[in-house]
Amino acid sequence: MGTEDTPAPSGPDYAVEEQLTAAGAVRVAGVDEVGRGAWAGPVVVCAAVTRMDTPPEGLTDSKMLTPRRRxxxxxxxxxWLAAYAFGAAGPEEIDDVGMTEALRRAAVRALEALPERPDAVILDGAHNFLGDRAAADGRPWPVRTEIKADLRSVSVAAASVLAKVYRDTLMAGLGHEEYGFAANAGYPSPVHQDALRRLGPTPHHRLSWSYLDDLPEWRHLRKHRPEIEGQLSLI
Known part of the structure; x- marks a missing residue:
C-alpha cells in the first residue's frame, strides 16, 4: 500500500474531556508525570487545564517530539492553556516514602497549585496513583485513568510536554557535567553510569535505587526500606 493510502496519525482530541464535561465536570485537568524511572533528580507532575479550543499544532505525547519541538x-x-501547575518530589523524599507515595504527593501539589480545583482529573495509564486520599480541602480527587492518554487527550498531552520541558531544564541546571544530566536528565545513559562508577552518587541521586547494588565502592550508601523494596528504576 502506498503512503498516499495510509491515513496520517491523528493527534490528541477532547473525547475524554467531553465525556467528563457531559457528566457534569466544568474544569478537567490532564495530569502527567516525568522522571519516575530516572536515577537522579525529582519526579515532576504537571496538571493542565485547557479552554477546550483548537490545540497548538503538533501537540502530542512529549516522547514523540524532538527536544526543540517540545x-x-x-x-x-x-x-494557550487556561491554567497549569507543577508539583515535584525530590530524591530524598522518594527514598523516604517510595515512588508510589512520592508520585501521589507530587500530583497533589500540582493540582492544589492550580488557581481553581478541577472537577475531574485525567491520569495517563491504568493506575490511579492519586488514590482515594483527600486533598487539602478534605475531598478526594475525582480521577479517570486512561491508557495512552498522553496520545489521546489534549489536556494530558499538554501536561506531558510541560512536565518534560520543566524537568529537563531543571536537570540541565544542576551542573555535574560529568554525569551528563543536561543530556540524559538523570536517566542511566552510558555517560551517567560511567560517572557513577568513578565518582559515586551526587546529592541529586536516589539512594534507594538498586543501581547501587552494582557499584561495590558505593554500595554502602544504599538505603534499604522493606516497604519500598522492589521499586526499581523503569528505564
Whole structure:
C-alpha cells in the first residue's frame, strides 16, 4: 500500500474531556508525570487545564517530539492553556516514602497549585496513583485513568510536554557535567553510569535505587526500606 493510502496519525482530541464535561465536570485537568524511572533528580507532575479550543499544532505525547519541538510547543502552551501547575518530589523524599507515595504527593501539589480545583482529573495509564486520599480541602480527587492518554487527550498531552520541558531544564541546571544530566536528565545513559562508577552518587541521586547494588565502592550508601523494596528504576 502506498503512503498516499495510509491515513496520517491523528493527534490528541477532547473525547475524554467531553465525556467528563457531559457528566457534569466544568474544569478537567490532564495530569502527567516525568522522571519516575530516572536515577537522579525529582519526579515532576504537571496538571493542565485547557479552554477546550483548537490545540497548538503538533501537540502530542512529549516522547514523540524532538527536544526543540517540545520546547517550542511548551512556549505556546504557557499562554494557550487556561491554567497549569507543577508539583515535584525530590530524591530524598522518594527514598523516604517510595515512588508510589512520592508520585501521589507530587500530583497533589500540582493540582492544589492550580488557581481553581478541577472537577475531574485525567491520569495517563491504568493506575490511579492519586488514590482515594483527600486533598487539602478534605475531598478526594475525582480521577479517570486512561491508557495512552498522553496520545489521546489534549489536556494530558499538554501536561506531558510541560512536565518534560520543566524537568529537563531543571536537570540541565544542576551542573555535574560529568554525569551528563543536561543530556540524559538523570536517566542511566552510558555517560551517567560511567560517572557513577568513578565518582559515586551526587546529592541529586536516589539512594534507594538498586543501581547501587552494582557499584561495590558505593554500595554502602544504599538505603534499604522493606516497604519500598522492589521499586526499581523503569528505564
Amino acid at each position: 520546547t517550542a510547543i511548551a512556549e505556546v502552551l504557557e499562554d
